[in-house]
Amino acid sequence: MTKVLVIYAHPAHQRSRANRMMLDSIKGISDVTVHDLYQTYPDFFIDVEAEQALLLEHDLIVIQHPVYWYNMPALLREWQDLVLEYGFAYGRDQQKLKGKGLWIVMTAGAPEHTYATEGVNERPLSDYFLQYERMANVCALKAFPNFEIYHSRHMTDDVLERAVATYRQNLLSYLEECRHG
Known part of the structure; x- marks a missing residue:
């Protein structure tokens, strides 16, 4: 399964x-586990073995976070550094996550047009997150296209509801794709 x-x-x-x-939109979908790092590790002391076991038990890994100063939140960075270690996630014949799916989901407070060459951020949001592409490659993960929501605090309810419906549908589609290889 x-x-x-x-x-x-x-x-x-x-x-x-x-x-x-x-997250509310995916509650109740069987075989979906939401693992809140800030709730689990408020002290930042990450149980590496438990995290690695969780990764091994799942086929599609979704990393979901807000954009904080062109980066991921600090605890996620700590998780990535400790959990995706050499000899587990990468290394000669040590890619234990090989073939699993990876889907990155990000929310940004700024409007999308600000993430362009002529915008205040001077480049697309994806340019600030090249580490995910590298992570997928080094760990032999199958990367799905990033899902990005912009100006999230200021979206109308209708626009946000459509984005959330797309998020849910993408998750279900990627889950199905992982099922069938």
């Missing part, structure tokens, strides 16, 4: 309407 692990890292979950709605 194919299983999804959502590694969720938001230090202020209660203030994120978009992330709360996305």
